[in-house]
Amino acid sequence: MKIGNDIYYVGVNDHQIDLFEGQYVVPNGMSYNSYVIMDEKIAVMDTVDANFKDEWLENVAKVLDGAKPDYLVVQHMEPDHAANIENFMKAYPDTTVVANTKTFTMMGNFFRNLNLDGKKLVVANGDSLTLGKHVLTFVFAPMVHWPEVMVTYDSTDKVLFSADGFGKFGALDVEEDWDCEARRYYIGIVGKYGAQVQKLLKAAATLDIQTICPLHGPILTENLGHYLEKYDIWSSYKVESEGVVIAYTSVYGNTKKAVELLAQKLEEKGCPKVTVFDLARDDMAKAVEDAFRYGKLVLATITYNGDIFPFMRTYIENLTERSYQNRTIGLIENGSWAPAAARIMQGMFEKSKNITWLENNVKITSSLSEANEAEIEAMAEELCK
Structure with missing residues (x-):
């Protein structure tokens, strides 16, 4: 699936799962989203759950069509998104991993034998990475909902890669209302961190966003004001x-x-x-x-x-x-x-x-x-x- 001019969806649907994070009933499954930006330099945005290694690597390889990725951007270390970092590096050993200091610390804890010497690009809040036409800016979003989380803004196609923000329960091959399953997802998983979400929303308000690409749930391209309004209500604990x-x-x-x-x-x-x-x-x-x-x-x-x-x-x-x-x-x-x-x-x-x-x-x-x-x-x- 193509998003914008050079961005491709390479995620997977999970209909095997019964409980997300071991507690949330997900009758319509889950999606684990990953994206590829094809430019002079190629960036892969996050990996997927461990159970879908082969399907995901096949999706990535199909989009790359023989090309080699330059960067793997890791926005969030939770295993449903980061489980295949080591597998990806085995497949594409010359890739540079882009992440922040906290992310690399967690990466070492999850992957004890992963050697990234000479393959790390440590970014700070507000840093940018130029791929060619596309310029990625990294915005830290600590505790939305882990301390290492960051989101990424592509100023060329005006895309916000929002990590777990604006995510929802449910696989992408199932039609269902966004609000209810996004609300249940937000309240259950992110709800404690309203102040941090409010801070992120204020940062997002300074950007021209035309597409939101979350790590769970559908890509949002229309009526973005609706989704932003819902997140403002939920994160400020207002009555909806x-x-x-x-x-x-x-x-x-x-x-x-x-x-x-x-x-x-x-x-x-x-x-x-x-x-x-x-x-x-x-x-x-x-x-x-x-x-x-x-x-x-x-x-x-x-x-x-x-x-x-x-x-x-x-x-x-x-x-x-x-x-x-x-x-x-x-x-x-x-x-x-x-x-x-x-x-x-x-x-x-x-x-x-x-x-x-x-x-x-x-x-x-x-x-x-x-x-x-x-x-x-x-x-x-x-x-x-």
Whole structure:
């Protein structure tokens, strides 16, 4: 696949994978993207996952058509992108590897026997590399989402090689909406590093970008303002859409009944969007994604061993470690004796910024009472304001 005048896609699709990074469900697989810039000097942009060595090297060789690459640019050392550096150097031993100091340190840790003496080009933030017509400028993007990450701007074709930025789950041979799988990818993997993404967006705003080439997901060539706006919303922890997320755990069904009643009340009152997650059964990453997407969150769980149910603890930890903020939260707790769930859940957000707590919460003692039904009515009313 050709991108622009001299840039070619040489990546691969992975339909073997079930869990990305060992935890994220990817029903439509993944893509590992790599690119070749054909110029007076030829540059290959990143490698791919170890399982696709042969397919990737064949893709590269087809584009090179007998030519030899001059540079291998390594933007990110995560193994789904960098696993084939040593294999590439065996195939093309005269290539110079272009990377920053932190990247070369990591490279030595991943490839203990790789000798790059005389084959390194160490770049600093803002450095440029001229290939001929194409001039590549390297912009460091630490913690988006590893410390060595950099992105690369080609000022000739106005292409941003964005590393993991603007990536998404899903292989390229599957049609699916960009927003949802890019959001789930961003929140799950990069979400903790909003400040660093904001810094990168400010740097990108100074560039004339007409194409974005990420390391996962489709090449973006149209309506780039949409993708930039989404990244600005996600990385600044703004509310993207109006709606209520209800996340719950329930052992014997009584807490679930309260959640179902609340969802019914919210829909009757015209709430624009209500999503409900059973944290023991539903995709945790999707439940986390929606908590960041929508402005209001209700957490419902039981007191369990003097604490809260494990799936709820895991869920809240997933939110807080990703800097959950600027949201409204309501609480539903259930306890047959000594209920403590509401206090514990609220305490887990003590370091979160700009959390508004609902005045109307729900305290169940074993099963729903008429008083609980009135509390749920009041909670729904407050949520719909």
